[in-house]
Amino acid sequence: MRAVDVSKTYGKKESAFHALRGVSIDVRSGESVAIVGKSGSGKSTLMHILALLDTPDQGSVHFGDTDVSSLRARRINAMRNSHYGFVFQQFFLNGRQSVLENVMLPLVIGGAKPAVRRQRARAALEAVGLGEKLKNRANDLSGGQKQRVVIARALVNDPSIIFADEPTGNLDSQTGELIQEMLFDLNREQGITLVVVTHDPEFAARFDRQIHLVDGRIVGSGPQYGGSVDGGSAGEEAAA
Numbered sequence: 001m002r003a004v005d006v007s008k009t010y011g012k013k014e015s016a017f018h019a020l021r022g023v024s025i026d027v028r029s030g031e032s033v034a035i036v037g038k039s040g041s042g043k044s045t046l047m048h049i050l051a052l053l054d055t056p057d058q059g060s061v062h063f064g065d066t067d068v069s070s071l072r073a074r075r076i077n078a079m080r081n082s083h084y085g086f087v088f089q090q091f092f093l094n095g096r097q098s099v100l101e102n103v104m105l106p107l108v109i110g111g112a113k114p115a116v117r118r119q120r121a122r123a124a125l126e127a128v129g130l131g132e133k134l135k136n137r138a139n140d141l142s143g144g145q146k147q148r149v150v151i152a153r154a155l156v157n158d159p160s161i162i163f164a165d166e167p168t169g170n171l172d173s174q175t176g177e178l179i180q181e182m183l184f185d186l187n188r189e190q191g192i193t194l195v196v197v198t199h200d201p202e203f204a205a206r207f208d209r210q211i212h213l214v215d216g217r218i219v220g221s222g223p224q225y226g227g228s229v230d231g232g233s234a235g236e237e238a239a240a
């Protein structure tokens with residue numbers, strides 16, 4: 001997945017805010033990448049654009065050999081649904097539905113048959129250690145269990161990439177650690193690419209690479225949080 005010279009501005013004229021200013025990034029298959037930077041630096045905006053949830057004003061996003069901007073919305077939705085998994089706080093669970101129903105949702109959207117949905121959702125919940133909780137209401141789970149349901153839901157379509165926005169943000173440190181392990185296991189054992197926004201420097205340091213944003217620009221990338229300020233290694237420099 002690749003973004004080339006991507007810019008995004010919110011608002012117009014005097015109130016225009018340049019959230020991203022010419023960002024280029026190449027995420028290789030199987031890699032784990034943390035997006036770091038202060039509040040308002042553009043992390044979520046970049047991740048939403050990479051995840052095909054938002055479009056840039058300028059620049060392009062590529063998935064494999066495909067320039068996504070050349071595709072119709074329907075194709076983009078299908079591509080996102082079949083290749084990407086999301087662990088976002090704003091994609092809440094439906095608290096009144098069962099755990100199994102919540103995890104089946106992406107398969108309902110994708111049009112899978114009911115028997116297939118149930119079987120795959122059950123397998124995903126077993127993979128995150130919640131095989132015993134299928135029938136519980138999502139509201140009746142602990143915070144850590146809810147986050148595991150969100151991970152199961154992200155896994156149910158057998159994604160090649162998982163995008164996560166502060167996946168450990170609301171959890172106590174022990175539960176947060178479990179969620180971190182779960183994500184890195186998926187990366188190591190199944191080769192799932194991870195793209196994760198985090199404020200936590202220790203968590204960020206565990207990724208293959210950190211992309212450090214300041215005021216909508218990449219100022220450093222590499223194996224150390226807050227790395228160099230000269231544009232980092234090949235592939236991440238903003239195009240001139």
Ligand SMILES: Nc1ncnc2c1ncn2[C@@H]1O[C@H](COP(=O)(O)OP(=O)(O)OP(=O)(O)O)[C@@H](O)[C@H]1O
Pocket residue numbers: 010011017019037038039040041042043044045046
């Ligand atoms: N829909 C929007 N309309 C107007 N401004 C926006 C919108 N979305 C984001 N912004 C602004 O763009 C900037 C970057 O936002 P973004 O959410 O990408 O930052 P962030 O680095 O993820 O911040 P945080 O760590 O606080 O979540 C912020 O100043 C924000 O106020």
